Amino acid sequence: MLNEEKKVQKKEVDIPEGVEHIRAGRIYSPVVDIVERNGDVLITADMPGVDKNSVDITLEKNVLTIYGYVTPEVPEGFKLAYEEYGVGDYKRSFTLSDEVARDKIEATIQNGVLTLVLPKAEAAKTRKIEVK
Template identity: 45%
Template sequence: MNEVTRRNDAREPAKREEQKETLVPAVDIFEQSNALHVIADMPGVSRESLSIEVDNNILTLEGEVRLDMPEGLSAIYAEVRAQRFMRRFTLSHEIEADAIEARIENGVVHLVLPKKETHRPRRIDVKAA
C-alpha cells in the first residue's frame, strides 16, 4: 500500500508541503520590422511574483505560483504544488535592452523587444539625376 492510500485509509490529514517544481514556460516569438514579441505561458503567476531581468544580454523570465492552505481546512489529499517558472534567452545585439516592455494578463506574459534603429529596415529615397 502506498503512502497516499495509507493516509486516506487511516484518515490522517495530508500535509501540504510547499515543494516548488521548476517549469519551463511555453513561448512563442514573433517578429515585426521594428521589434520582437515574446509571449510566454505562465499560468497562475501574478504580476507581483513575476520578475523580468536583463543582465549581460541574458533575458530572464521568472515567476512563482504560491499555494495557501484555505483557512479552517486541513488537506486529506494534496497533489497541487507550488510552481516556479523560469526561462532564459540570449539577446541579439539588434535588441534595445533598455526599452523592453512587458505586461501580464491571465497568466500570459507579453514582452516587446524593440530593435535598435540601426537594425531596422529603412526605405532609401531615390533621387532623379
C-alpha cells in the same frame, strides 16, 4: 471543431550539471510564442498563477531571464486528491542580440500570460532605401 487529441504537458527546466536549486519545489519552463514584428520582437509566455508582483525579469549582459514565483493556492481546508499537473515556479532565459534596445523593453502580465515587447534598436530597423 474540437481538438480532442490535444496533449499539453508542463516541461520542467533542465538543470545544468553542478547547479542545484535551493528553493523547494519544481521549476517549469513556460511555453512561449515569439513573434518578429516590424519595429520589435514580441515574446508571450504562459505563466498561470503568476501576477505582476510575483514576476522577475532580469537582463544581465545579453541574457534576458523571466522568473515567475508561484505560491500554490490550495483552497482552505481542502486536500489534494488527484493531480494531473504539477505546480511550481517558472523560469526561462533568452539570449538577446545587439538589435534590441535594452532600455526600452516593456513587460505586462494579464490572466497568467506575460507579454514582453523588445523594441529593435534604431540601427537594426529595416529601412527602405529610396533609389534616386
